[in-house]
Amino acid sequence: MVIDFNTLYNFPSRLDRVFEEILRSPMGDDRRLAYPPLNLSNDDENIYVRAEVPGVTIDDVELTLTDKTLVIKGERTAPEGKFYRQERPSGIFHRVVNIGVPVDRDKVTAAMRDGVLTVTLPKSAEVKPRTISIDVA
Amino acid sequence: MSEVAKKEEGKELSRFRPATDILEREDGFHIFMDMPGVSKDDMAIDLEEDELTVTGRSAQCPVSGEKFVEAQFGACEYVRSISISDIVDRERIKASLENGVLELFLPKVEKVQPKRITIEAQ
Numbered sequence: 001m002v003i004d005f006n007t008l009y010n011f012p013s014r015l016d017r018v019f020e021e022i023l024r025s026p027m028g029d030d031r032r033l034a035y036p037p038l039n040l041s042n043d044d045e046n047i048y049v050r051a052e053v054p055g056v057t058i059d060d061v062e063l064t065l066t067d068k069t070l071v072i073k074g075e076r077t078a079p080e081g082k083f084y085r086q087e088r089p090s091g092i093f094h095r096v097v098n099i100g101v102p103v104d105r106d107k108v109t110a111a112m113r114d115g116v117l118t119v120t121l122p123k124s125a126e127v128k129p130r131t132i133s134i135d136v137a
Numbered sequence: 138m139s140e141v142a143k144k145e146e147g148k149e150l151s152r153f154r155p156a157t158d159i160l161e162r163e164d165g166f167h168i169f170m171d172m173p174g175v176s177k178d179d180m181a182i183d184l185e186e187d188e189l190t191v192t193g194r195s196a197q198c199p200v201s202g203e204k205f206v207e208a209q210f211g212a213c214e215y216v217r218s219i220s221i222s223d224i225v226d227r228e229r230i231k232a233s234l235e236n237g238v239l240e241l242f243l244p245k246v247e248k249v250q251p252k253r254i255t256i257e258a259q
Contacts, residue, residue: 037209043202052173052210054237079169081160088156088171114195115173115237 035093036072036117042101044129047121049097054115055088061117063110070097070119101127150194155215155239165244166225172215173237180239182232189230190218191239 039050051072053061061074071094078090102124110119158169172180174195183190197212221227224245231242 038207039205039210040207041203041205043204048203050210052237054171054173055169055235057236079158079160079167081162081167083158083160085157085159088158088169112236114176115171 034095035089036095038095038097040097042123045122047099047101047103047123049119049121051095051117052115053093053112053117056112056115056117058110058112058117061110061112063119065103065105065108065121068099070099070121071095072097072117072119150212150214152214152216154217155191155193157217157219159219165242168219168239168241168243170215170217170239170241171237172234172239173210174212175215175234175237175239177234180234182241184221184227184230187221187223188218189221189241190216191241192216193239 036051036053039048041048041050049070049072053074053076056074056076061072064071064073073092073094075092076088076090078086078088099121103121104124107122108119110117112118155170155172157171158167160167160169170191172191172193172195174197175193176196179196180191180193183192193215195213195215221243225243226246229244233240
C-alpha cells in the first residue's frame with residue numbers, strides 16, 4: 001500500500017502492525033458468514049430482521065415477502081479508482097429468511113439507519129399471546 | 138448464538154478492523170470504511186503526526202423484551218489506523234459518514250508549479 005510508505009517511519013511499530021493485521025481479520029474470528037450478517041429476534045408484537053448493509057440505500061434493497069420467507073436482495077457497488085486495497089465486499093447479495101410465524105403482511109415496515117436495515121414484521125393477531133382472565137366462582 | 142454475541146456479554150466491546158477500501162483518483166486518495174451501526178457522534182478521527190486513527194462504536198438498541206433467535210452481528214468497536222504519506226495535504230482532509238460508510242478524502246499536496254527561467258540576451 002503506497003500510503004503506508006512514509007519518508008520516515010519507525011520500523012518496530014510498523015512490524016507490530018503487520019502481525020496485528022494477520023491476527024485480526026475484518027470479519028472477526030475468521031468466521032466467514034453469509035453476506036450480509038443478520039440478526040433475527042422477536043418480541044410479543046413483532047419479528048425483527050436486521051442486516052448490516054453499509055453503503056446501501058433503502059432504494060437499492062429489494063424485499064420480497066412470501067408465505068414463509070423474507071427475501072433480501074440488493075447490490076453493493078465498488079467505488080471507482082485505482083485500488084491500493086479492497087476489503088469491502090461488493091456485488092449482488094441475496095439472503096432468504098424463513099419466517100415460521102404468520103405475519104400481518106400489510107403492516108411490514110423497513111428502515112435503514114447507519115447502514116443497518118431493520119425489517120419489522122408484525123405478528124398476526126391469531127398468534128399473539130393472549131391473557132385469558134379466569135373468573136373465580 | 139454466534140461468537141460476536143457471546144463476546145458482548147463481557148464488559149469490553151469486541152474490537153474489529155473495519156473493512157476498508159483505499160483508492161487513488163486524480164484529486165487524491167479516497168478511503169472508504171464500512172462501519173455499520175455507527176452514528177456521527179460515536180465516531181472519532183484523530184490525526185497524530187502521520188497516523189490517522191478512526192474509532193467508532195456501533196450502537197445496537199434492541200426493543201426491550203426482544204428475544205434473539207440468531208445474532209451474527211452486535212455492538213462492537215471499530216478501530217483502524219492508517220499511515221499517511223507526505224504527499225497528503227493534512228489541512229484539507231475531509232470526512233463524511235453516509236449509510237454506515239465513512240469516506241475520507243485525502244487530497245494531494247498541490248505540486249510546486251514548474252518555473253521557467255528566461256535567459257536574458259546580452
